[in-house]
Amino acid sequence: MMDIGGLRDKISQALDEEEQRRDTAFSLSRNLIRSCRKTISDLVQEKTIDLVPLTMERDELLSTLGPKLTRYGFVEDALTEYSEAAILDSVLNSDRLPDIGSVNVGERAYILGACDTVGELRRITLNRLLKSELDDAAFSYERMKEIGHLIEGLVYPSGMIPLKKKQDVVRSLLDRTGGELAIALNSRYGINKNGGGGNG
Numbered sequence: 001m002m003d004i005g006g007l008r009d010k011i012s013q014a015l016d017e018e019e020q021r022r023d024t025a026f027s028l029s030r031n032l033i034r035s036c037r038k039t040i041s042d043l044v045q046e047k048t049i050d051l052v053p054l055t056m057e058r059d060e061l062l063s064t065l066g067p068k069l070t071r072y073g074f075v076e077d078a079l080t081e082y083s084e085a086a087i088l089d090s091v092l093n094s095d096r097l098p099d100i101g102s103v104n105v106g107e108r109a110y111i112l113g114a115c116d117t118v119g120e121l122r123r124i125t126l127n128r129l130l131k132s133e134l135d136d137a138a139f140s141y142e143r144m145k146e147i148g149h150l151i152e153g154l155v156y157p158s159g160m161i162p163l164k165k166k167q168d169v170v171r172s173l174l175d176r177t178g179g180e181l182a183i184a185l186n187s188r189y190g191i192n193k194n195g196g197g198g199n200g
Contacts, residue, residue, distance in 0.1 A: 021064055022072065028061040029078035036081040043088050044123050051089055058082045058104070076112075079105040083113025088120050091143040097150065108161055111154065114147050115166035121147075122173050129184050141181050148174050 035054055042049050061078060083105045090098040100110050121144045128137035151167055158164055 025064045029074045032057045032078040033081045036085045039085045079109035080112045083109045084116045087117045118170045
């Protein structure tokens with residue numbers, strides 16, 4: 001006859017251990033999200049930031065994760081937020097998208113974070129337009145376009161990865177920002193529809 005009590009104890013022990021690790025991962029995820037949002041805000045204001053403390057928080061979270069914990073949404077939310085901060089820092093300071101290995105969050109969190117980065121780059125571009133820093137605004141807009149090219153053609157079921165809605169948002173932001181940048185350039189340089197200059 002099956003030892004029901006022993007079987008229950010074995011299941012309970014495994015679930016108790018998972019619950020403890022889940023609680024730890026939840027707390028670490030919440031802290032990482034909070035730190036990432038502060039870092040992203042600083043980057044949008046074009047402050048110099050040190051990504052090392054954020055990376056240490058990411059590593060601490062990753063060290064708590066076993067295969068069972070990766071299914072929790074709050075973990076992916078935190079890693080996506082970290083991905084957004086790391087990508088934004090890289091494109092602003094080294095003029096390139098970081099590779100997935102250096103961000104170390106996995107492909108899902110990387111691409112979702114990349115999509116969210118476009119919104120922050122739009123804020124930076126608009127801030128630069130307001131300050132008449134047109135060359136810098138064009139630079140950040142080009143970074144937006146690069147991410148747009150990255151996500152273009154990635155087609156997967158929404159039940160697998162919530163990507164399509166973010167792709168639609170990225171396309172909209174690119175269209176709006178490109179139009180606003182074109183208006184600013186036209187105002188400065190007098191570029192008409194045929195590409196000619198103004199009369200001075």
